[in-house]
Amino acid sequence: MSKTIKIDGKPIPFEDDQTIMDAAIAAGVYIPHLCHNPEFTPHGSCKLCTVSVNGRNVASCTMPAVEGQEILSETEELNAKRRALTQMLFVEGNHFCPFCEKSGNCNLQAVAYHLGMMSPHYNHFYPAREVDASHSDILLDRNRCILCELCVRASRDVDGKEVFGLSGRGIDCKLVVNTSTGRLGDSNLAVTDKSVSVCPTGALLVKRHGFSVPIGERIFDHKDISQVQLEHAQVEGGHE
Amino acid sequence: MPLCDTPKLTQLLAPIFEKHGRDPTKVLQILREVQETTHCICNDAIDQIAAHLDIPRVRVEGVAGFYSFLSGGRACGEYRLMFSDNITDRMLGKQELMEYFCKKMWIEPGKLSEDGLLTVDSTSCTGMCDQGPAALINGRPLTNLDENCLDLICELIRSHKPVAEWPAMLFEVQDNILRKDALLGEAFEPGAAIRATLKRGARETWAEMDKSNLRGRGGAGFKTASKWSFCHAAVSEDEGHVVCDIGERSERVMVCNADEGEPGTFKDRVLLNSYADLVFEGMTVGAKVVGARRGFLYLRGEYRYLLEQLEGVLQRRREQGLLGTNICGEAGYDFDIEIHLGAGAYICGEESALIESLEGKRGRPRNRPPFPVTHGYLGYPTVVDNVETFACAAKIALHGGEWFAAMGTPQSAGTKVLSISGDCERRGIYEYPFGTTIRQILQDCGAEDAYAVQVSGPSGTTISWKEFDRKIAFEDLGTAGAFMIFNRSRDLFQMARNFSHFFAHESCGFCTPCRVGTTLMKRIMDKVNGGHGTAADLEEMKNLGQLMKSMSHCGLGTSAANPVLDTLNKFPDIYERRLKALAFEPAFDLDGALAVARRITGRDDSEAHLRAES
Numbered sequence: 039m040s041k042t043i044k045i046d047g048k049p050i051p052f053e054d055d056q057t058i059m060d061a062a063i064a065a066g067v068y069i070p071h072l073c074h075n076p077e078f079t080p081h082g083s084c085k086l087c088t089v090s091v092n093g094r095n096v097a098s099c100t101m102p103a104v105e106g107q108e109i110l111s112e113t114e115e116l117n118a119k120r121r122a123l124t125q126m127l128f129v130e131g132n133h134f135c136p137f138c139e140k141s142g143n144c145n146l147q148a149v150a151y152h153l154g155m156m157s158p159h160y161n162h163f164y165p166a167r168e169v170d171a172s173h174s175d176i177l178l179d180r181n182r183c184i185l186c187e188l189c190v191r192a193s194r195d196v197d198g199k200e201v202f203g204l205s206g207r208g209i210d211c212k213l214v215v216n217t218s219t220g221r222l223g224d225s226n227l228a229v230t231d232k233s234v235s236v237c238p239t240g241a242l243l244v245k246r247h248g249f250s251v252p253i254g255e256r257i258f259d260h261k262d263i264s265q266v267q268l269e270h271a272q273v274e275g276g277h278e
Numbered sequence: 279m280p281l282c283d284t285p286k287l288t289q290l291l292a293p294i295f296e297k298h299g300r301d302p303t304k305v306l307q308i309l310r311e312v313q314e315t316t317h318c319i320c321n322d323a324i325d326q327i328a329a330h331l332d333i334p335r336v337r338v339e340g341v342a343g344f345y346s347f348l349s350g351g352r353a354c355g356e357y358r359l360m361f362s363d364n365i366t367d368r369m370l371g372k373q374e375l376m377e378y379f380c381k382k383m384w385i386e387p388g389k390l391s392e393d394g395l396l397t398v399d400s401t402s403c404t405g406m407c408d409q410g411p412a413a414l415i416n417g418r419p420l421t422n423l424d425e426n427c428l429d430l431i432c433e434l435i436r437s438h439k440p441v442a443e444w445p446a447m448l449f450e451v452q453d454n455i456l457r458k459d460a461l462l463g464e465a466f467e468p469g470a471a472i473r474a475t476l477k478r479g480a481r482e483t484w485a486e487m488d489k490s491n492l493r494g495r496g497g498a499g500f501k502t503a504s505k506w507s508f509c510h511a512a513v514s515e516d517e518g519h520v521v522c523d524i525g526e527r528s529e530r531v532m533v534c535n536a537d538e539g540e541p542g543t544f545k546d547r548v549l550l551n552s553y554a555d556l557v558f559e560g561m562t563v564g565a566k567v568v569g570a571r572r573g574f575l576y577l578r579g580e581y582r583y584l585l586e587q588l589e590g591v592l593q594r595r596r597e598q599g600l601l602g603t604n605i606c607g608e609a610g611y612d613f614d615i616e617i618h619l620g621a622g623a624y625i626c627g628e629e630s631a632l633i634e635s636l637e638g639k640r641g642r643p644r645n646r647p648p649f650p651v652t653h654g655y656l657g658y659p660t661v662v663d664n665v666e667t668f669a670c671a672a673k674i675a676l677h678g679g680e681w682f683a684a685m686g687t688p689q690s691a692g693t694k695v696l697s698i699s700g701d702c703e704r705r706g707i708y709e710y711p712f713g714t715t716i717r718q719i720l721q722d723c724g725a726e727d728a729y730a731v732q733v734s735g736p737s738g739t740t741i742s743w744k745e746f747d748r749k750i751a752f753e754d755l756g757t758a759g760a761f762m763i764f765n766r767s768r769d770l771f772q773m774a775r776n777f778s779h780f781f782a783h784e785s786c787g788f789c790t791p792c793r794v795g796t797t798l799m800k801r802i803m804d805k806v807n808g809g810h811g812t813a814a815d816l817e818e819m820k821n822l823g824q825l826m827k828s829m830s831h832c833g834l835g836t837s838a839a840n841p842v843l844d845t846l847n848k849f850p851d852i853y854e855r856r857l858k859a860l861a862f863e864p865a866f867d868l869d870g871a872l873a874v875a876r877r878i879t880g881r882d883d884s885e886a887h888l889r890a891e892s
Contacts (some may be wrong), residue, residue: 082645083788085829093827100645124824126794148711160798203336204640204787205343209622209797211787214343216336218325 068264073186132181140163140240142256148263172223305638346622364403403541407699454706468808497758512659539624540735542760560668662759686712700763735760736777737837740844792835
């Protein structure tokens, strides 16, 4: 008999070494998330995937599934908190969806729609963040960076280059590039690198591809992020 | 800065590299020394460190940007004066003194003087609250500052006198031990606890620890014997293969957490200054019990001045056969202790962030599980205990578990060393059995007019005068030792605001709720302080506090809202009397924003002002 956990009352089977998030995705249960990507080591920083396990809040992407866990995820309280965290991500950076190339393909925007975020709620910080257009093929716009470190992980673990890292502390955390000049153009980043395509927002964009898919025909224009990510996971899982 | 010129830089870095070798876990130690030597961490230095250690420069830059004492590319003066910014320092006049000094030296806080000589700034509590206002000059503590001291410092700096040659009286640090009990009261003979352990046996010593009911003194209160047994039983991954239980090859690590960063706490400073043998002995006993060969003392950067003295104690203990190989003649009892310095990051008091920092990384709390007792320093099972916990452990090894358990309360055995500061006649170190009331403590230190007490620092609990019959104990008021007293003349709002700034400054930035939440909290507190607060802002802070409490990654985030939530709950009037309107008030003053335009145009007539809507 396979082991099971319960998410919102529904029994979910799991295998050893799976996290709650892994088990949920495999069973077709969506838990909102931004810094998590099933292809990479879980990170646990955005905290959107927080669920209540036997009454205690934990990040489902890093918490191992254990027999007997009673998990709450789709509660009004948790979704309100996820919405607040998403609002925080919007106000701490400079996110202007109407003229962002990533609009419609952006996980941050899509998760905000999914959670019913209608306004930023908090006062905007309007931080001064650097844009780096020095690379011939790739634009780095830190205004849109949510510090999920997916590019950091991809560059280190998949591309084997370690082009990106974080520096600074607290609200001054920022994405930095592995060059003496700090410029992306001086790095060995290639346009085909995983670290470029993995960005969930428009912080890393491939140049000269702007609006090649028109607004209205983009990933999240017709499908909710929950559907997109579950389908994606099934396709990926099918390859294994 | 001339010191950053490449040929000279290479010369300056050479001895630092020589000393630390090519071990990447030494990044932070190297960066600290580069900062001390060149007054900044310039780009070239990062390149050279990365090349020397053969790691990507982005990792070095990540570490360089994380710790407050590393100024990054921003050059600091030859003299770097940092005023301790705890609320207790402010109550003793820190802010006025800093302004006085800056005015005298014609300098703005946070900016390098034009001649490159001096930088003045604020820093988080330096652990001198019993003798504030305090500051650090080039890493060395200055205490009991007043205008006379600052006049003298002014002269010393203007005459380019090296800090090493400054008058000793500027740097005097007192222990101020005012009440001793079982831990501090009796003289301790180095080696006594180790010999008792060897006589009794490791397992039996663990049994005594278990009987003693000793709980961690760093605040969390986890039972020490349990932590030690988890570590002892842990399976560690060693070079790819799994080593089980207490196999010979399995390595375990004992770490003493001396990153005493909680504002208002300074008891570890005193323990390390005057009871270092007791602390190191507790670690050595622990090493025998769990089977560890390596030990670390993680010493906060603010206590850098204790380094040489502590190295001296370690060296003496090696010579006495109390550290090193075959301790006390016991074959195979090998253990030694290395000191690592922090560099200004409160978060490194969190055990997994401390381990990251020990490994030479950014001090970012890890995801748990796995816990440090099974996967700690470099993946080895690791015990991280507070300075005071190890001191207690040494005493328990010597006198037995029952002796210890007989003190305090059933759930909180033993005594607690408190760091008392703020509004009282006798500030300093007081050791009490657990179960002592706040009232008793206030009476003993001469706090006649106490109105509130901040127990266990900003991350702890704000106690109002109505609650003075509560007790210091894990089952009532758990504490890591801070005890800051506020009398009726104090504005507790300023306390809460000071703490909200502290947390925003110290958040590591890893998780969303803490990174953004602490800054939002700080901004709302500043808005209320500026007279623009509304009832809606107070509601917002309550919601924000709940969000941070329930969604944050580690203890910093979950407790960062405590001072605001506690004061909102217990002292609502300190907020309400500041509110401008109950409904809505914009965050900024529109007419005030036009002041610059009025100055430029030389106008101040009624047409140049926005009329208030009636």
